[in-house]
Amino acid sequence: MKQTDSAATGNLDRRQFLVSFIIATAAALSSRSFLAAAEPVDTSPASADWQSVLETMFPHDNVDRTLYGVPSDALVSAAEKDAGTRQLLEAGWQSLSQAAGGDWSSATGEARSRAIATIVGTPLFVLLRQTTVFTFYGNPKVWEVFGYEGDAWPFGGYLGKELVTVDWLPDPPAPAEGT
Amino acid sequence: MATTRFELNDDSVAVVIGSGAGGGVLASELCRLGKRVVCLEAGPSLTMADFRNDEFFSFQQLTWMDKRSASGSWPVARSSPGFPAYTSKAVGGTTNIWGALSFRIQPHELVARETYGEVAGADLVDWPVSSDELAPYWLQAEDRMGVTGTHGIPRLPVTNNYKVFDYGARRAGYARVANDRHAINSRSRDGRSHCYQLGFCGQGCKFGAKWSTLYTDIPMAEATGRFDLRPGCTALRIEHDGKGRVTGVLYAAADGTQHFQRAALVAVAGNAIETPRLLLNSASARFPQGLANGSGWVGRCYTKNLNASAWGLFEKPVHMNHGVTMGGSIYDESRYDPARGFVGGYLLQAVQVGIPFLAAVIKPDGWGREFTRFVEHYDHLSGIWMNGEDLPCVNNRVTLHPTEKDVHGLPIPNIHVDEHANDVAMREHFYGRAEAVLRAAGATDVMRGNPLPSSHNMGTCRMSAKPDGGVTNAFGQAHEIPNLFVSDGSLFPTSTAENPTQTIVALALRQAEYIVSTLG
Ligand SMILES: Cc1cc2nc3c(=O)[nH]c(=O)nc-3n(C[C@H](O)[C@H](O)[C@H](O)COP(=O)(O)OP(=O)(O)OC[C@H]3O[C@@H](n4cnc5c(N)ncnc54)[C@H](O)[C@@H]3O)c2cc1C
Ligand code: SF4
Numbered sequence: 279m280k281q282t283d284s285a286a287t288g289n290l291d292r293r294q295f296l297v298s299f300i301i302a303t304a305a306a307l308s309s310r311s312f313l314a315a316a317e318p319v320d321t322s323p324a325s326a327d328w329q330s331v332l333e334t335m336f337p338h339d340n341v342d343r344t345l346y347g348v349p350s351d352a353l354v355s356a357a358e359k360d361a362g363t364r365q366l367l368e369a370g371w372q373s374l375s376q377a378a379g380g381d382w383s384s385a386t387g388e389a390r391s392r393a394i395a396t397i398v399g400t401p402l403f404v405l406l407r408q409t410t411v412f413t414f415y416g417n418p419k420v421w422e423v424f425g426y427e428g429d430a431w432p433f434g435g436y437l438g439k440e441l442v443t444v445d446w447l448p449d450p451p452a453p454a455e456g457t
Numbered sequence: 458m459a460t461t462r463f464e465l466n467d468d469s470v471a472v473v474i475g476s477g478a479g480g481g482v483l484a485s486e487l488c489r490l491g492k493r494v495v496c497l498e499a500g501p502s503l504t505m506a507d508f509r510n511d512e513f514f515s516f517q518q519l520t521w522m523d524k525r526s527a528s529g530s531w532p533v534a535r536s537s538p539g540f541p542a543y544t545s546k547a548v549g550g551t552t553n554i555w556g557a558l559s560f561r562i563q564p565h566e567l568v569a570r571e572t573y574g575e576v577a578g579a580d581l582v583d584w585p586v587s588s589d590e591l592a593p594y595w596l597q598a599e600d601r602m603g604v605t606g607t608h609g610i611p612r613l614p615v616t617n618n619y620k621v622f623d624y625g626a627r628r629a630g631y632a633r634v635a636n637d638r639h640a641i642n643s644r645s646r647d648g649r650s651h652c653y654q655l656g657f658c659g660q661g662c663k664f665g666a667k668w669s670t671l672y673t674d675i676p677m678a679e680a681t682g683r684f685d686l687r688p689g690c691t692a693l694r695i696e697h698d699g700k701g702r703v704t705g706v707l708y709a710a711a712d713g714t715q716h717f718q719r720a721a722l723v724a725v726a727g728n729a730i731e732t733p734r735l736l737l738n739s740a741s742a743r744f745p746q747g748l749a750n751g752s753g754w755v756g757r758c759y760t761k762n763l764n765a766s767a768w769g770l771f772e773k774p775v776h777m778n779h780g781v782t783m784g785g786s787i788y789d790e791s792r793y794d795p796a797r798g799f800v801g802g803y804l805l806q807a808v809q810v811g812i813p814f815l816a817a818v819i820k821p822d823g824w825g826r827e828f829t830r831f832v833e834h835y836d837h838l839s840g841i842w843m844n845g846e847d848l849p850c851v852n853n854r855v856t857l858h859p860t861e862k863d864v865h866g867l868p869i870p871n872i873h874v875d876e877h878a879n880d881v882a883m884r885e886h887f888y889g890r891a892e893a894v895l896r897a898a899g900a901t902d903v904m905r906g907n908p909l910p911s912s913h914n915m916g917t918c919r920m921s922a923k924p925d926g927g928v929t930n931a932f933g934q935a936h937e938i939p940n941l942f943v944s945d946g947s948l949f950p951t952s953t954a955e956n957p958t959q960t961i962v963a964l965a966l967r968q969a970e971y972i973v974s975t976l977g
Contacts, residue, residue, distance in 0.1 A: 306539075335824045338833050391825065398822055407824065408817075415816035415832065416513050425836025426778060426812045429510040431663055435653030436779040442617055446773045447898070450615055450623035453635045 293352070296413055300356035303408050304363040307401035322357060322364065323371040325350040327382065328406075331374065334390040336410055340423055349413040353406075370402035463495055463685045468719035470495050470685075471972070472706050473726060474692045474735065477550020478961045479945035480726030481670025482601075485678035486969035494678065495685045495718055497708050499727075500546035502688040503553075505672065508661030512813040515660035519553050521546040524869045525730065526858055531874035532908045536821045541872045542761075543910040544728045548688050549671025551728065551912070552958070554659050556783035557640040557667045558806060559604045560955035561595045564588035565793055566801075566846070569951045572793055573800040578877055579848040580758055582950045585922040585931040594963035602668040602962060603646050606637035613643045613652060616780030621771070621839040622807035625898030626787045629890070636785030636807075640668035640959070647673070656809065658782035693865055695723055695739040695748055695941070703748070703941045709865055722976060724933075724942040726965075729759070729914035732947045733855045734870040736918070749918070749935035749943075754928045756855040758919055759872060760952035761911035763845035765884050766808060766819060767891035769900030770830070771837045777809035783842070784808070790890060791954035799882040802954040803845030805891055810840065819906040831904050840906075841894060843887040844913075846954045848877045855917050884908070913957050918947035932971040933964060940976065944968055 328350035329343075357364040371382075377393035378385035385393070397403045414420055421428055430436060463470050473484040476498040484494045500521075509515055520543070527534040527541035534541065545551040565572045567584040575581075599607040606612055612635075615623070619636045626634040641658070642651045652666035665672045678684035689711030696717070697703045705719040725732045733756040737747035747755050784807030791802035810819070812835055820828055831838060853875065857868035892903045921927025924936035933948050935941040944965050946957050 336829050337826060338829055340833065394824060398824070403822075403824075407822075411813070411817045412513065416813050421812050421835075424812060424833050425774070425776070428811065430655040430657065431510050435655040435664075436616075437614070437652065437654040440776070441614060441654050441780050442620060443774065443776050443779065444617045444620050447620055447624045450620060450634075450636075451627075453612070453637065 296352040297355045297359060299412060300352055300405070300409055301360040301363050304356070304360070304366050304405055307366070307404055322368055325354045327371065328353045330382070330390075331394075332406065332410055332414070334387070335394055335406060336414065338423075341420060345414060345417060345420055348417060349409045352413055353409060366401060366405065370397070373397070373402075461679075461682055461685050463493060465716055466719050468705070469493065469721050470718075471722050471724065472497065472718055472720040473724045473944070474706065475550060475726035475728065475731075475945065476548050476670060476675060476686065477545070477726065477728065477945070478552050478670065478958045479965050480724070481549065481552070481674040482962050482965040483724055483726060483944045483969055484684065485674035486966055487972065488678040488681040488683045490969060490973045491683070492973065493683045495687065495720070497690045497692050497706065497718070498548050498686065498688050499691040500548060500550075500688065502548040502686070503661070503671070505661070505663050505665050508663050510655060510657040510660060510663070512660060512811050515554070519545045519547050519661060523863055524861060526861060526869060526871045527873070528871060529853070529874040531876050533910055534874070536907055537910050540910050542730055542914055543912045544730070544914065547671070548675060548686065549669045552669040553661050553671060555669075555958060556658055556808075556956075558783045558786065558956050559599070559602060559638050559640045559959040562588070562591070562953045562955050562960055563791065566951065566953040569801070573795075576800060576848060576879065578850065579879070580851045581849065582919070582921065582926065584950050585920050591960070591963055591967075594967045595959065597966050598959050598962040601673075602640035602959065603642055604959065605639045605641065605643050606635070610646070611643045612637050613639055613641060613781060614654075616654070616784050617775050618777035618780070618807045618809050618839055619784035621775055621898045622784055622841065622894070625894040625896075626805070628897035629894045631787050631789045631894070633788035634785070635788070638786070639781065639783070641781060642666045649673070652781065654780040656778045656780050656782065659810075691865065692727070692735055693738070693867060695725075695735065697741065697743070697748070697938065701743060701938060703938055722940040722942065722972065724944045724968075726944040728945055729917045729947040730855055730870050730872065732943060732945055733917040734857065737857050738867050744937075749928050749937050749941055751937050752925050752927065754919060754926075756917050757851050757853075758849035758916040759853045759855055759874065759914070760847050760849050760916040760949070761874075762913040762915075762952050762956070763803065763843060763847045763880055763884055763887075763908070764911065765843045765887055765908050766906030767841050767888060767895060768819065768831060768904045768906060769839050769895030769898065770834055770902040770904070771839065771898070771900055773899070774836050775839045776836050777839050778811060782809060787894070797886055799879045799886065801846030801848070801879065801883065803843055803883060803887055804954055804956075805887070805894065806842040806844060808840045808842035818909055820904065821907055839895065839898070839900070841891040843884065843891070844954065844956055845883050845887065846952050847880045849916055849919075849951055850875070850877055913946065913952070915946040915949040915952050915957060918943040919950045920948045921950070933968045934971070942968060942972070
């Protein structure tokens with residue numbers, strides 16, 4: 279099999295890949311149940327709107343806010359490209375705003391959290407979560423903040439390097455035979 | 458690489474379907490013993506250089522993604538209905554991505570019916586093969602796979618994650634705790650490198666230190682000049698003649714063209730979901746319920762080892778990702794002790810994953826501070842995995858989906874599992890004990906990980922002493938069709954507390970010997 283660099287690796291194609299990923303995910307989720315009740319709306323949520331939803335769902339104080347922009351931009355691009363995704367996201371935005379008391383942007387943090395709690399397990403939740411997992415938790419810039427080094431191949435693995443950095447516990451006893 | 462090609466109409470060859478633990482070993486052993494083998498492998502042929510230390514990339518590269526569906530009360534049917542099992546599709550099969558912990562089954566587990574007695578709602582049986590009969594093949598398997606702690610092979614060095622695990626285990630009262638039984642080279646052996654502790658065993662080992670048929674049994678088979686490996690070739694149907702003997706396999710090549718390979722015998726090792734599916738999809742006028750399924754057992758009593766995980770959050774840094782994926786095991790809970798509220802047992806195993814997998818699958822509905830506080834303290838986490846015996850139940854089964862079809866127009870498999878009360882009780886016990894271990898090591902908080910799509914699949918073509926009790930005899934030979942064999946975890950009558958692969962390999966070695974001595 280020939281793997282090109284389009285998948286989870288970065289560079290030019292990565293953005294394109296993310297957008298396709300979101301559209302495909304939205305399509306898979308929509309075919310399960312959701313779209314029927316979606317009403318057309320005039321104002322589509324902007325990237326900043328989704329960003330504040332994602333910051334409520336996955337709050338991290340130490341992360342550069344622009345890193346949340348990657349998933350939220352990708353959501354907006356996917357909605358622009360694909361009617362099904364747009365419908366899912368617009369309807370979702372409406373229901374979230376309602377659940378937050380009518381207007382998401384003026385809602386308190388607590389009201390926003392309560393609103394998120396109402397969508398757990400829905401196609402919207404799954405789409406937002408999967409997008410975040412893939413583009414935010416899959417982002418090496420985020421890993422750096424949380425202490426995950428990722429690829430160990432460039433430095434040849436941890437053997438003889440930082441294999442055991444836990445110095446706050448004693449070494450295990452010599453193992454018994456036959457265990 | 459030496460390529461041997463056999464003619465499609467050569468009816469003297471053995472066709473092995475699948476090149477993973479079961480198929481790869483059976484094929485190379487048959488070749489060594491002088492048989493000529495065609496191996497059909499649905500997945501591509503990769504090399505160590507193709508592997509990457511990148512969880513999402515590797516997942517796309519190595520996973521069996523063909524459509525499957527799930528039903529029943531088990532948690533995975535809700536959390537992951539379109540992806541109920543985690544297996545690999547590539548030459549080498551799931552041994553590309555396995556964690557390489559390798560065990561013998563405890564003697565009492567092979568006589569589960571006798572030991573546990575009648576358990577209502579379960580279909581417990583004893584294995585038709587004893588511990589003494591398996592012992593020489595386990596011994597061979599351990600040598601072949603290079604299992605640490607056997608054959609004088611030293612253990613791997615302790616990792617951060619194992620250090621925390623071992624300390625917590627002993628403080629929680631456990632005595633049988635060890636970082637042993639890895640089919641991973643602690644020193645160079647068998648022409649393969651020692652482990653460099655990359656920590657990406659689940660993404661394909663770039664050093665070849667971890668045993669995988671991709672770079673052990675497959676090249677061994679090729680070196681005999683009697684091995685014709687066909688990657689990208691999916692078996693669609695096994696055909697038979699008027700006497701009820703199989704005659705060959707219809708398969709689709711990578712370019713979509715279909716071919717029929719004639720065969721003297723066929724061995725199916727597609728992992729315990731695809732194996733029964735292929736037998737069911739091969740139904741004919743003579744075998745209307747599917748091949749080898751006169752007794753109705755094909756696909757039934759699907760077991761998968763109970764899995765779950767627990768993640769401790771520590772004040773001090775752990776860096777669990779520094780080194781092998783599976784660190785070692787606590788053996789104490791694998792005993793038979795119904796006083797705990799369940800029969801059967803389980804192993805607790807030190808485990809690590811990277812942030813992508815942690816965020817994606819450990820808590821599929823996770824959100825908010827409850828969730829993010831664990832992820833953002835990634836370097837302060839330590840994980841424990843459960844591998845437990847789930848009970849065989851006749852209605853937990855792989856069936857053909859009534860409407861959904863794959864790209865070849867064949868029905869996809871549905872996996873139905875209703876959990877037995879024993880399974881639920883054992884998992885709860887694990888969560889409690891894993892939390893105790895983590896807290897004993899100093900964890901200030903513990904997150905329970907959901908059961909994941911099953912990576913150990915078993916039971917769907919169970920071996921049985923009598924023809925009406927299962928699909929094959931004790932050598933994996935179909936009761937109904939003497940030149941049809943099953944050569945993977947499908948054969949397991951019960952799932953046991955131990956991870957299955959070393960026993961899959963042992964059974965394949967034993968089967969090869971049986972084939973050559975009985976069929977010539
Ligand atoms: C993440 C992970 C970690 C694991 N860790 C451990 C561990 O630590 N210890 C342990 O004992 N086990 C472990 N396992 C399980 C282990 O990988 C399996 O038990 C073992 O690989 C099963 O061998 P198999 O031959 O039955 O199937 P596989 O190894 O899955 O091989 C089956 C092959 O058949 C091919 N195939 C399927 N259908 C067809 C068809 N119709 N035509 C052609 N080819 C087909 C597939 O593409 C595949 O390559 C782990 C599994 C996973 C996923
Ligand atoms: S930790 Fe060892 S076995 Fe695992 S991928 Fe790295 S070198 Fe291979």
